[in-house]
Amino acid sequence: MRADIRLSGIGDEAAPGIDRQIEAVRRLGWDSVELRSVDGVPLAELDGPAFDRVAGSIAEAGLGVSCVDSRIGNWARTIASPFTDDLDELARLADRCDHLGTRYVRIMSYPNAGLSDAGWEREVLMRIRRLTVRAEDAGLVLVHENCAGWAATDPARMLRLLEAADSPALRLLFDVGNGIAYGYEAYDHLAHIAPYVAHVHVKDGTGDTSAQFYSLPGDGDCRVADSLRLLFDQGYSGTVSIEPHINIRPHEGWSDPSGDYVDEFVAYGQRLEKLVRELGPATDSAA
Template sequence: MPTDPAGDARNADAVPFTFAGIGDEAGPGLTAQLTALRRLGWEGIELRTVDHVPVADLDDDAFHRVASALAEAGMRTVCVDSRIANWGRPVTGCFDDDLAELDVLARRCRDLGTRYVRVMSYPNDGLDEPAWRREVLRRMRILTDRAERYGLVLLHENCSGWAGSSAERMLTMLDEVSSPALRLLFDIGNGVPYGYSAYDMLTDIVRHVAHVHVKDADGDEHAPVYTMPGDGRARVADCLRLLLEHGYTGTVSIEPHLAVRPHEHRTDAGADGVSTFVEYGRRLERLVREDVLPRAANRPVGAVDGGRS
């Protein structure tokens, strides 16, 4: 539990959104992931990998052990982070891999009690821009049609892919696909490594955001240096305030990228991973309590197109 009771993120009167964390940013094993979240007093986990294995690739026995452990711990799964359309699956790659992963995750999300699956929008691989656009939209229509039939919502992250760093393309994708099974995941910290202003992007897409990641960073796209929330130049407090003012009541999930960075194969930080994750979460609670909430202007101005899973 947090050492400062005033920072309890479950006090709905103070904080209208829910705090959670991407578990493998605390450590590869589920024990480390649950330990970190318990210390924070949080009840939401975002699942990406367990023991270095993506959720869709866990064998059935391993997955059932994970699901049982989460249920025993009273831990709610807020989202599953897939590899669908991510940096490792270019637009010319085998589409069947993404469809197969979605089929597996449909069953596993049902067992975990979540309908949210994080996706991206396919990095290019030699196509001209019109062809890249056409193929991305074709695939996203098929994926969202299947997701809708499964009762899932695909959350597109502002990361790798055709629509990853452009609010205009994200809005085009939402309009062209036109499905309730496609919404946006906004990662506050992705603007620095990808070379754009996250806050400026958010002003254009805020009403379509259904899930939020918190990272912060200094440096630039050539050499990003990840920091505690509020210490970098991602404008974490400003972004959270903007979301709050537009009625956001979904989940805010931390992805520190400090002691542990699974995407860079930095996964064995031991106790440092858990302690850094916990410190990060407490810093975020304090930032929200001391900077975001007191300075939010006349919130909310309207409900966002999203909400809790």
């Protein structure tokens, strides 16, 4: 396995509860979990005692947290949603990230809600600038995902976000598999943004904007191995985190009725390990 790459996984795609989320990544031998929700509750909305139990369980297991997935600017919060919701969430997560020992917070860039293209852009850039200033003050890095919002599917807009924020506290999250649901070829965008990618999600599948069918990494149409190879060749040395979407998609309120998904999550992670091994070791630039 490449020593420069850390493997992780979004825990709530293995199980709702934190104990089973921890079990899933520990069975893989990985040293971190990515947090989105616990028992169906977004991390920022957990009450104090519940969050303390989560943080304590992770620490007791000897795990780190690779990233926290916020709802800031996501598909459920349009550009017309109150900006105070995002500012408040970032403030809560800043304190929680400090306890968890992580700096990365996933965000998106606000679906439109009736604004002109120019007005949508102005409002998005204003919000992202303000969020980035607060993140930088808190020692956090916001990672914008190619999922929902103004810069979701356009690498030029992603770069415009970075230019407007002008801060190392804003970087990009590249999800290999988001293109099938949003109608674009994610791999084709990667060459434009690879130097700014600070976190990676892996999912794979087939389909289009009307229906998606998710699969083990390497079995779908999302060019997982090609994307990882391009990133590694560009010097990527961050986390690659699985988001299987096969048995459970908590943010959509959907799950397979069969129940326990830890085994499937572990199988997914093992397939990713195989792909990474096949890509070979990190290249020695001095050779």
